[in-house]
Amino acid sequence: MEFLSRPRRTLAILASAALLGWLLYHPHRRPELTIATVNNADMILMQQLSPEFEKQSGVKLNWVVLGENILRQRLTIDISTGSNTFDVINIGSYEAPLWGERGWLVPLDDLGADYEYDDIFDVVRAGLSYQGRMYAAPFYAESSFTYYRRDLFQKAGLAMPLQPSYEQIRQFAERLHDPQHGVYGICLRGEPGWGQNMAYITTLVNTFGGRWLDLGWKPQLTSPAWEEAVSFYVDLLGRYGPPGAITDGYNENRAFFANGNCAMWVDATSAAGYFLDPSQSRVAATTGFAKAPIAKVAKGAAWIWTWGLAIPTSSKRAPVAKQFIKWATSRRYILAVGERFGWLRIPPGSRKSTYEIPAYLAAAPFAPLVREAILSADYAKSSALPVPYAGIQYVDIPEFQAMGTEVGQEISAALAGQATVQQALELAQADAERSLEGRSRK
Amino acid sequence: MSGGLTAKPARHLHTSSLLAPSVAALFLWMVVPLAMTLWFSAEHYNLLNPGKTTFAGGQNYRDLLTHRALWVAMYNTLFLVGMVLAITLILGTLFSLLLEQDFPGRNICRLLVIAPFFVMPTVSALIWKNMLMNPVFGLFAWVAHSLGFSPIEFFSRMPLLSIVVIIGWEWTPFAVLILLPALHSLNREQMEAARLDGAGPIALFRHIELPHLLRPMAVVAMIEMIFFLSLFAEIYVTTGGGPGLASTNLAYLIFRDAMLAWDVGRASAGGVIAIVLANIVALFLMRVVGRNLEDLG
Numbered sequence: 036m037e038f039l040s041r042p043r044r045t046l047a048i049l050a051s052a053a054l055l056g057w058l059l060y061h062p063h064r065r066p067e068l069t070i071a072t073v074n075n076a077d078m079i080l081m082q083q084l085s086p087e088f089e090k091q092s093g094v095k096l097n098w099v100v101l102g103e104n105i106l107r108q109r110l111t112i113d114i115s116t117g118s119n120t121f122d123v124i125n126i127g128s129y130e131a132p133l134w135g136e137r138g139w140l141v142p143l144d145d146l147g148a149d150y151e152y153d154d155i156f157d158v159v160r161a162g163l164s165y166q167g168r169m170y171a172a173p174f175y176a177e178s179s180f181t182y183y184r185r186d187l188f189q190k191a192g193l194a195m196p197l198q199p200s201y202e203q204i205r206q207f208a209e210r211l212h213d214p215q216h217g218v219y220g221i222c223l224r225g226e227p228g229w230g231q232n233m234a235y236i237t238t239l240v241n242t243f244g245g246r247w248l249d250l251g252w253k254p255q256l257t258s259p260a261w262e263e264a265v266s267f268y269v270d271l272l273g274r275y276g277p278p279g280a281i282t283d284g285y286n287e288n289r290a291f292f293a294n295g296n297c298a299m300w301v302d303a304t305s306a307a308g309y310f311l312d313p314s315q316s317r318v319a320a321t322t323g324f325a326k327a328p329i330a331k332v333a334k335g336a337a338w339i340w341t342w343g344l345a346i347p348t349s350s351k352r353a354p355v356a357k358q359f360i361k362w363a364t365s366r367r368y369i370l371a372v373g374e375r376f377g378w379l380r381i382p383p384g385s386r387k388s389t390y391e392i393p394a395y396l397a398a399a400p401f402a403p404l405v406r407e408a409i410l411s412a413d414y415a416k417s418s419a420l421p422v423p424y425a426g427i428q429y430v431d432i433p434e435f436q437a438m439g440t441e442v443g444q445e446i447s448a449a450l451a452g453q454a455t456v457q458q459a460l461e462l463a464q465a466d467a468e469r470s471l472e473g474r475s476r477k
Numbered sequence: 478m479s480g481g482l483t484a485k486p487a488r489h490l491h492t493s494s495l496l497a498p499s500v501a502a503l504f505l506w507m508v509v510p511l512a513m514t515l516w517f518s519a520e521h522y523n524l525l526n527p528g529k530t531t532f533a534g535g536q537n538y539r540d541l542l543t544h545r546a547l548w549v550a551m552y553n554t555l556f557l558v559g560m561v562l563a564i565t566l567i568l569g570t571l572f573s574l575l576l577e578q579d580f581p582g583r584n585i586c587r588l589l590v591i592a593p594f595f596v597m598p599t600v601s602a603l604i605w606k607n608m609l610m611n612p613v614f615g616l617f618a619w620v621a622h623s624l625g626f627s628p629i630e631f632f633s634r635m636p637l638l639s640i641v642v643i644i645g646w647e648w649t650p651f652a653v654l655i656l657l658p659a660l661h662s663l664n665r666e667q668m669e670a671a672r673l674d675g676a677g678p679i680a681l682f683r684h685i686e687l688p689h690l691l692r693p694m695a696v697v698a699m700i701e702m703i704f705f706l707s708l709f710a711e712i713y714v715t716t717g718g719g720p721g722l723a724s725t726n727l728a729y730l731i732f733r734d735a736m737l738a739w740d741v742g743r744a745s746a747g748g749v750i751a752i753v754l755a756n757i758v759a760l761f762l763m764r765v766v767g768r769n770l771e772d773l774g
Contacts, residue, residue, distance in 0.1 A: 108736050115524040115739070133525070217613075227719050229737075278612035279630035281720050296613065433525035437738030448721030451633035459721070469544065470738070 066355050071099045072125040073106050073342065076309075077175050077382045080372055081363055087371075088362045094355055103230070114139045119349035122356045126171055128162035128341040128414075129429055135170030141346040141353050142168045146361045154366060154386045158412050163343045171343030172364040176384030177305040178327075178408035179238060179338045179428075180401075185323040187211050187218065187298050195323060201242070201267065201330040204299065208275035211298035220275030222297035223268070226284035227447040229439025234338060234428040235301065236446060238327065240264040241335025246418035247430045247467075254467035256442065256460050264330070266456045269449050281447040293318060301327060303340070304408065307401045308379035324401040326408065335417040337408045338428035341385070384409055438470035511752075518745035525739045537746035547747070549722040550730040551754065553637060557644070557726055558705040558758070562698055564645040569652025569697065570690065574682070576653070577660050587657070594650035602714035605643045606632070636716045636724040643711050648704075652697045659693040660686065695766040702762060706755050727751045 072078040078100070085096050099121070101109060106125065113120050114134060126134070134140050146152075152160070155173055163171040181204075183195050191210050196203065208220030224232045237247070245260025255261065272280050277291060285302065292300045293309065293316040313319040327337035344363060346356045362368060366388055372381045378398035383389060383405060390396070390406045417427040425431040429439060442463040449459035521533045541547045576587050593601065609616050610631040618628035631639040663686065671685055709728045712718055718725035718733065725733075731751065735744035 111524065111739060115527055137525075137527075227717055278618075278628060279633050281633050282606070282611075282716070291613070433523075433739070437733070437740070440733070440737050444717075444719045444721055447719045448723065451630075451720040453633075453720055453723060462721075469540075 065093055065095055066352060067095045067097060068122040068352060068356055068359055069097045069099065069120065070123040070125075070359070071101065071106060071110060071121045073103045074100050075103075075305075075342070076380070077305075077342075078125060080376060080380060080382075081174075084368070084371065084375070085363075088359060091362075092355075092358055094359065096359070114347050114349070117349050119347065119351060121347060122350040122352050123359055124345050124347060125174070126343060126345050128159075128171075128339070128343070129426070129431060129435075131163040131171040131343055131345060132165040132425070132431060133433055134345075135165035135168065139348055140170040141348055141350070141357075142170060143172050143345070143357070143360065144169055146172070146357060150361055151366060151386075151388075154388050156385065156387060156409055158339060158409060158414060159341050159385055162339065162341050162414050171341075171345035172360045173385035174342045174344055174364055175305070175382035176339060176341040176409060177303045178340075178384070178405055178412060179235070179302055180304055180327050180404055180408055181325040182292060182297075182300045182302070182306070182310065183207075183323045183325060184211075184295075184298050184318060184321050186321040188323070195325050198326040199328045201239075201328045204301075204328045205267075205271055205275075207299060208271060212275040214278075217296055218298055219277045219291070219296055220298050221271060222277060222283070222288045222291050222300040223272050223280070224284055224288060224302065225272060225276070225280035225447060225450055226282055226287070227440060227443035228284070229429060229436050229443060231284045231443065232447060233439045233443040234340075236265065236268060236443075237428045238336055238338050239268055239330070241418050241427065242328070242330045242332055243267070244331045244419045246420045246422045248422065248424060248471075250421055250423050252423060252471060254438075254464055254471065256464040256467055261460055262456060265446055265449065265460060267330070268446075269456055273450060273452070281451050292322075303338075304401065304405045305383070307405070308383075308399065311379055311399070324404055326404060332419040333411075334413075334419050335427050337412060339409060339412040339414070340428070434470045438467050441466040441470065514745045514748050517741050518749050520742045522741040522745075523739055524741060533742055537742045538750075540743060541746055541750065546722055546725070546730060547727075547750070550725050550727045553722075553724065554706065554726040554728075554754070555758070556637060557641060557708060558702060560641045561644045561648060561705055562701055564641065565648045565652045565701060566694055566697065568645070568649045569656050570687075570694075572649065572653045573656040573660050573690075574686070576657055590653055591650040593647055594654065596647070598647065598710040599714055601647055602643055602711040605639075605646075606715045610639060632716050633720060636720065640708075640711055640715060640724055643715070644705070644708065647711075648701060651701065652694075655693050655697050656690055659690055663689050698762065698766065702758065706751070706758065727754065 072081070082098055082100065085098075088094070089096055099109075107130075110121070110124050110126065110130075114124070131140070135142070144152075152169075156176065159173045159176045160169055162176075163169055163173060181195070181199060185195075188195055188207075188211075193207055193210060195207070199207075204221065210220075211218065212220030224235045226232055240246070240261055243260045243264035245258055245264060246255055249255055277283065277296065283291070285306075288297070288300055288302060289306050289309065291297050292306075295317045307322075307324065310316045310322045311319050316322075329336050344360045346353050346360070350356055364385065366386055369381050369386065369389055370392070373392065373395060378392070378395045381389065381395065383399075383402070390402055396402055412427060414425045414427065414431075416422070417425075426435075429435055445454070445459040445463040445466065448454045449456050454462070518537055519533055519535070520530055521536070522530045572590055576583065576590065580586075596604075607614065612618050612628040612630045615628070617631075621628040629635075668681060668685060671681055676684070707728045708726060709732065712724055712726065712729050713732075716724045718729045727747065728751070731744050731747040734740050734747055738744075
């Protein structure tokens with residue numbers, strides 16, 4: 036049967052041959068790297084600046100930019116099944132030690148003397164290391180502290196101390212809560228998830244003197260410290276928070292605060308630059324900063340989280356990938372961002388030298404607080420009580436994603452008024468015990 | 478009959494060998510994933526502990542069946558299917574009756590009624606969550622405020638019902654899409670005759686239009702059930718299965734086991750249980766629908 040006329044057939048054959056030739060030839064022209072990053076503002080800037088690296092090195096970069104949860108799912112499946120889709124991956128201080136332990140990541144201790152390892156904050160480096168070897172290079176790090184509205188405090192005749200106590204926070208929230216005028220006394224994360232409400236609640240439990248697990252790896256969710264902390268949280272946010280708080284995560288709360296809906300917000304320091312930018316925030320002139328509040332003990336009241344860049348062992352282009360990581364996490368990169376995009380937009384928290392740049396300190400009044408919070412954070416000892424795990428606002432074990440999220444769900448039920456705090460914590464305890472069952476089997 | 482004994486087997490052989498590749502492909506398409514799911518469900522297999530995969534027997538099933546999450550999720554799944562089926566069928570029928578009438582602007586009206594079906598589930602869930610039901614920014618909150626009420630916290634107070642509303646809004650157009658043409662094909666003379674015999678609008682609906690619509694309604698119910706048993710996007714976007722387990726259905730529970738706990742074994746066991754449930758529901762529905770259709774026939 037004549038499918039195509041003769042001239043057309045000739046044309047089709049020629050075209051396919053040309054396409055085949057192009058496909059075979061093209062990818063080998065120059066080295067390429069496939070990079071997977073989270074879609075945070077700092078990573079988007081990295082992507083915008085990356086043509087400079089491409090020009091310097093002659094390497095072509097392919098970007099896969101995804102939301103945090105999707106990225107984490109994608110990378111976990113990819114790396115645990117050993118497929119080599121990516122050469123550079125963007126992971127946090129939760130994954131880096133776990134995946135380093137399993138041999139899924141290339142150690143990054145050999146980036147050269149000019150990488151200035153000593154300039155990296157010790158706690159940041161420790162968070163990305165397993166047994167002393169660094170498995171991800173820090174891109175930026177954040178802690179948590181208190182944002183508040185100086186104008187509202189002034190109008191009410193209140194003064195925010197440098198280090199508020201939670202009892203003070205409750206009193207301030209009560210005074211400033213004015214839902215009729217769209218101002219809520221306090222905003223906090225309510226959306227369930229190990230990286231959402233549980234990140235905040237874990238720091239709250241820490242400062243109430245509690246811990247996730249005892250030295251025998253038994254969950255402690257029904258202990259008095261948890262009950263006290265969660266009751267405080269449910270009461271505070273339920274009374275003086277925005278309605279429907281169980282669907283508000285980091286992004287929703289950031290929007291509330293930038294829009295002027297919150298008198299106070301305890302959350303990541305990385306939002307500070309955003310609030311000070313008048314083109315994005317209505318509270319640029321009125322935002323104040325204080326340390327993370329304390330209830331009983333100071334230990335673990337503020338979290339620390341680092342986003343790093345790492346190389347899967349399955350990548351065939353590790354040397355080139357190292358070049359890229361060295362470029363993106365260097366001191367020079369930070370300076371380049373500051374000079375080109377403004378000092379509020381530099382990736383903060385990773386290097387000590389950042390906090391010696393006069394232009395940055397002038398633009399970012401919160402910088403000394405962030406530095407102090409990072410310096411006082413301790414991965415290994417997050418609680419006043421002894422703990423067998425690392426991590427401040429999380430427990431650095433593989434089971435925590437599921438355990439944290441299930442517990443977060445139960446607490447959100449208590450926040451929604453569908454269960455009492457006691458009921459929620461009992462269910463959470465059962466869930467947590469079940470999550471850790473697999474651990475004892477190993 | 479022509480042909481005789483020799484021709485028939487030859488023809489038979491001919492067609493089956495032509496069919497065989499497609500049948501084999503479809504069979505493999507179904508059986509390979511099913512077999513793998515069954516196999517994984519009998520293993521302790523966690524993606525985060527590779528190389529430590531061991532045989533689990535019925536342990537994954539026992540874990541699931543003895544935990545309340547599965548039963549809550551099963552109830553929620555059935556509740557969602559039942560409620561949304563009822564809403565879409567009732568509203569779909571009413572809309573169809575309405576849109577069948579002749580009135581100015583009927584075509585534009587029809588278009589608008591059908592439009593929600595073509596919005597992606599994630600997009601419509603986001604719109605409902607952030608622009609309509611949000612207790613601070615949402616339209617409903619604004620309406621409540623301007624009438625002097627305090628806004629309802631939809632996803633905290635009535636998570637499952639809120640999801641039912643969203644999905645009902647998305648899928649009612651589908652029912653209209655099927656029922657409206659069906660109504661259109663109704664014999665006008667029959668209606669005329671009934672009217673002459675003195676039947677009022679309710680009697681007309683009860684004895685002529687409804688029986689006529691039963692068959693397309695069964696089709697709607699069947700197709701919708703297939704989709705509703707595996708609802709996911711709307712839950713993921715709006716409530717994340719919470720608060721607590723209040724809006725977790727089976728699909729979401731499996732997602733949680735697979736993508737948060739990375740427990741392939743337990744997620745597979747959940748998948749097998751979901752298959753069993755789907756078959757039970759399908760069988761039940763087929764019986765009911767089948768009997769109705771037989772009555773009609």
